[in-house]
Amino acid sequence: MKRNQSDYATRDPEKRRLRIYATDPMSGRRAPYRITIEVPNEIDLETGPRGQLVEVYDYDAWNERFYASVNLNERPLLMEAGLPQSESDPRFHQQMVYAVAMKVIDSAVRALGRNISLSRKRRPLRLFPHAFYGRNAFFDPELNAILFGYFKADVNSPGQNIPSQTVFTCLSHDIIAHEMTHAIVHRLRPYFLEPSNVDVLAFHEAFSDIVALFQRFSYRELLAEHIQASEGALQKSKMLVELAQQFGQAIGSGKGLRSAIDEKPHPGKLAKTHEAHERGAILLSAVFAGYIKAFQNRTADLLRIATGGSGELPGGRLHPDLVNRLSTEAAQLSDRFLRMCFRAFDYMPPVDVTFGDFLRALVTSDFELNPADPGEVRFETIEAFRERGIYPSGVQSLAEEALLWPSQINGVPERLHDHILAMARNLLTLSAEGLDQARVATRHKQARVNQAASLQSGSLEESGEEDAIPDPSRPTVDRGAMFPALHQYALNNADAFGLDKGRTIAVIGFHATHRITAEQRLAVEFVAQFMQTEEPADPNSGDLPFRGGATVIFGSDGTVRYIASKPMNNARLPKELNDAALARRKATASFVESMDARDPNMAFADAAYISNRMKLRARFRALHEGA
Structure with a gap:
């Protein structure tokens, strides 16, 4: 007989x-x-599926109908993986968008070392699998x-599809993951949607x-198939390196929408490429080339063992054990x-x-967790960027130590004051608790039980709060006190962060992270984001506001470890920081001018379009049409 109780079962x-x-x-x-x-x-x-992070609403606007929603908590579906x-x-279709969306969120959470919320006005991110008829899918920040x-697939050149076959973008793993990432990026850096330079x-x-x-590369069973077919050369597998293949073939291109392979990288190509997807493809190919070299x-060593030292694999099928080892290494490296x-x-x-x-x-981020750089991951990535002409501004070389963000750019910044540090440590505890899935699930379950009992007795109205259990032992964070304190700290250290002490400094983010090193x-x-805005906007910059700011990374003791700054020009800063701010102004004006030159709408644009043209060009719906 069992003598001790546990919650294992x-x-x-x-x-x-x-x-x-x-x-x-x-x-x-x-x-x-x-x-x-x-x-x-x-x-x-809930049925939909609708959870804490995302909600699926299946309304078909073209046919003006709702589709029956799936309940993934039904016993047969729980037993059979949906x-x-x-x-x-x-x-x-509903299950597919929910599953891939949650997988991408889980990857982001594990990497960031904290939970992220995609809610707006207390509503989770909504997914519409059949929102409209058209060759597009997009994230809408306002909605x-x-x-x-x-x-419908192209009649004359449908690829491997049937002519006029209905193609659903909600069934493409790559499209779902791509759009979910847009939502996550917008949550992490909302101002990355302001096209202030050609790269944004x-x-x-x-x-x-x-x-x-x-x-997609994290799925071992998929990798094993293509490692066998390509004899271990992942980059030779079109199925692996092309994105959104069905979509690309269905519109008549005969290939995937984009490819991670750049056959002939050249440093001069970047300067000649301005369209967002084409320019982005260069960055994609740089990261993927680093991955392939690191792989x-x-x-x-595995290939040397398998080939007796020659490194040349014989013809025919690879040994299953070798395929298994190669696919495991590829999946772990992709992670x-x-x-x-x-x-x-x-x-x-x-x-x-x-x-x-x-x-x-x-x-910088990888150096913090893997200082020894096993497999020369950082070296190969830096080399891939160099081969494509991607160079950071303000660095002396492409040596690793030169690329790390500095801890000082204009004097020594103060450490976080003790009262801010105390609140930050409470935030760290809450963040760690939020990542404890078992405890969160138990707390939510108990909250529902307590809430149901209270509602039944009529003693408590439904609060809508995430956690309805009072727990005096849990730390709390007074954000009403933290952000003013951070604002004063930023004001005191404006010069050290490349900001203008004479302008308003907004605290646009503060969070705690904890990760495990190699x-x-x-x-x-602790990571803080400070931002400044120059008003009014410059007409030469497409009425985009000129912004400066700094992301400041603090150690556990409150000392500044790294500063990623976009300076605001002012008389108190040294010449190199003022020059950097001026260069950013010129880059914005040059980018707006080049966009105007390629925009056919400018020939008959009215004042309303001209004043809003950069915002309109940054909408994902417009960006993705025909991309």
């Missing part, structure tokens, strides 16, 4: 298994592309929703493609790249991002 599982297409239905006709993935298990998931893959069942279209919108598109690609370094890319957001400036800023953030050491950091 009664606790709710932390993961939920759901079936998806690994790519899309076109390739999903083959068994290896119909896979099952694990996503965070939301115990109180509905089987189906092009024709709208309920599977806080992702809208997926559907369309291109970065949004490139990063979304990067996440979609590496998310080759990581698996060279590292995915985490490295997401982590970079904590080391990026709050405004006016460039590809060079992303490289510095990649190097040496199994706990790395704790």
